Amino acid sequence: MEIIPVVPRGWCQGVVRAIQIAKNTAANHPNEKITMLGMIVHNRYVVDACTELGITCLDDPNRTRLQMLEKIDSGIVIFTAHGVSDEVRRRAKEKGLLIADATCVDVQKTHKLIEEHSRNGYVLYIGRKKHPETEGISDISDHIFVIQDIDDLNSLPQDLSPVWITTQTTISALDCNDLMQACKNKYPDAVSDIEICNATLIRQKAVQNLKNIDVLIVVGDPCSNNSRQLLKIGLRSGIKKGFLLESASQLNKEMFADADRVAVTSGSSTPDRLTSDVIKTLQKYAETGILDICSKLSGPVL
Numbered sequence: 001m002e003i004i005p006v007v008p009r010g011w012c013q014g015v016v017r018a019i020q021i022a023k024n025t026a027a028n029h030p031n032e033k034i035t036m037l038g039m040i041v042h043n044r045y046v047v048d049a050c051t052e053l054g055i056t057c058l059d060d061p062n063r064t065r066l067q068m069l070e071k072i073d074s075g076i077v078i079f080t081a082h083g084v085s086d087e088v089r090r091r092a093k094e095k096g097l098l099i100a101d102a103t104c105v106d107v108q109k110t111h112k113l114i115e116e117h118s119r120n121g122y123v124l125y126i127g128r129k130k131h132p133e134t135e136g137i138s139d140i141s142d143h144i145f146v147i148q149d150i151d152d153l154n155s156l157p158q159d160l161s162p163v164w165i166t167t168q169t170t171i172s173a174l175d176c177n178d179l180m181q182a183c184k185n186k187y188p189d190a191v192s193d194i195e196i197c198n199a200t201l202i203r204q205k206a207v208q209n210l211k212n213i214d215v216l217i218v219v220g221d222p223c224s225n226n227s228r229q230l231l232k233i234g235l236r237s238g239i240k241k242g243f244l245l246e247s248a249s250q251l252n253k254e255m256f257a258d259a260d261r262v263a264v265t266s267g268s269s270t271p272d273r274l275t276s277d278v279i280k281t282l283q284k285y286a287e288t289g290i291l292d293i294c295s296k297l298s299g300p301v302l
């Protein structure tokens with residue numbers, strides 16, 4: 001069995017920056033209460049490592065960032081790589097909190113563009129409704145419509161004008177193309193700009209370009225959108241079997257029974273330690289036929 005590590009994979013610049021901001025905040029303010037407003041990036045190993053640094057993570061999929069903020073009364077609040085709305089910023093300042101802003105620069109750029117376009121027109125934002133990035137964006141203006149599926153588009157009035165169509169930074173390029181086309185069919189005069197970030201695009205392209213692969217392993221957290229998209233793209237590109245694993249401890253022989261070539265990649269929020277443990281475990285299995293599953297990581301994730 002041959003193991004093919006996919007390149008590029010794993011942490012992107014935005015994630016590295018967000019983690020560095022969290023680490024610096026913990027190091028520079030050892031006596032302050034520090035709270036992350038949501039998962040700093042969508043990986044529980046990273047969140048756990050931040051907790052070990054003394055940072056509390058507030059995360060509740062049923063509450064908005066603004067609602068969660070009400071639970072923080074003092075200290076420093078860290079805004080995650082996914083960004084927040086202006087209202088969250090305003091309220092954090094009003095509460096007297098110090099802010100450490102880890103919003104990715106790509107997300108900041110999309111925010112600015114959407115602000116400009118929604119001032120005098122309408123924005124169709126192709127993205128996932130419950131994602132924190134979408135939450136931060138939809139609060140910018142009531143001229144923004146989130147398009148997660150075709151029903152969202154069908155429910156919009158025909159007479160919107162001018163219309164600008166854009167995307168979440170981490171969605172699948174394949175999914176986005178279909179919805180983008182449907183939006184253009186409905187609003188033929190609309191102008192569009194795909195805002196999927198370069199890190200997401202090149203990781204997706206690398207999976208799309210794989211040839212003669214029997215099994216695709218994506219290392220990533222189940223709540224990581226870009227990790228799930230990598231798996232989806234691999235399967236849509238013709239790879240017959242694929243799995244999303246959090247760590248090497250979830251490997252089992254049935255996953256790659258009869259496989260000759262197994263490709264391994266990881267989402268941009270996945271620490272390299274997790275992916276290298278999976279690759280090493282698979283390489284050892286390929287050499288010896290023994291699947292030596294270890295539940296412990298081979299070292300620190302940050």
Ligand code: SF4
Binds near residue numbers: 105170200
């Ligand atoms: S995936 Fe893209 S948008 Fe998200 S943190 Fe990385 S570079 Fe930024």
